[in-house]
Amino acid sequence: MAIRPIRLFGDPILRKPAIEVVHFDAELRQLVTDLTDTMLEAPGAGLAAPQIGVGLRVFTWNVEGEVGHLVNPQLSLSDETQDGPEGCLSLPELTYDCLRALSVIATGFDMHGEPVTIDGSGYLARAIQHETDHLDGILFIDRLDDAGRKAAMREIRQSEWFGLEKPTIRVSPHATGGFGR
Numbered sequence: 001m002a003i004r005p006i007r008l009f010g011d012p013i014l015r016k017p018a019i020e021v022v023h024f025d026a027e028l029r030q031l032v033t034d035l036t037d038t039m040l041e042a043p044g045a046g047l048a049a050p051q052i053g054v055g056l057r058v059f060t061w062n063v064e065g066e067v068g069h070l071v072n073p074q075l076s077l078s079d080e081t082q083d084g085p086e087g088c089l090s091l092p093e094l095t096y097d098c099l100r101a102l103s104v105i106a107t108g109f110d111m112h113g114e115p116v117t118i119d120g121s122g123y124l125a126r127a128i129q130h131e132t133d134h135l136d137g138i139l140f141i142d143r144l145d146d147a148g149r150k151a152a153m154r155e156i157r158q159s160e161w162f163g164l165e166k167p168t169i170r171v172s173p174h175a176t177g178g179f180g181r
Helices: 026-041 120-137 146-157
Strands: 046-048 058-063 067-075 082-088 091-101 105-109 115-121
Touching: 026 046, 026 058, 026 067, 046 120, 058 120, 067 115, 067 120, 082 120, 091 120, 091 146, 105 120, 115 120
Parallel strands: none
Antiparallel strands: 046 058, 058 067, 067 105, 082 091, 105 115
């Protein structure tokens, strides 16, 4: 079990798009294990690799007792939407209603490189969209309306955790260039 520090709002890695995984090896499997262990310990409904300082397109989820992961996700979103509460382990104790697609079909790979398709709706769809946003350098507060974003930023600035020192960014050998430089 490897619990890793979770990066907080303000850490530059949370705003940098993650790169695709090209090697499905023991190190990737360890990353998925670390993400899962850290997410469950937090506890959270999902965790993306950038949130633990690794700029790769990998995330885990824990929704209604189902724990899973996805590598290099591609999403197909429904036109129908849902509006509901959303939080983030990188923005502790912050929850705001966020508009998302009601359902999603996510394709990608498991940690062994096998193709995976996830057909999710409701809370699972929300978690998959939230974590995929992390892989694109997007935080859920970016999806709020102006008033919601201003309120969230005010709450962040007043939080005890805002501005805390960040751990060093880990560079993965899976990176295919540019990451961490």
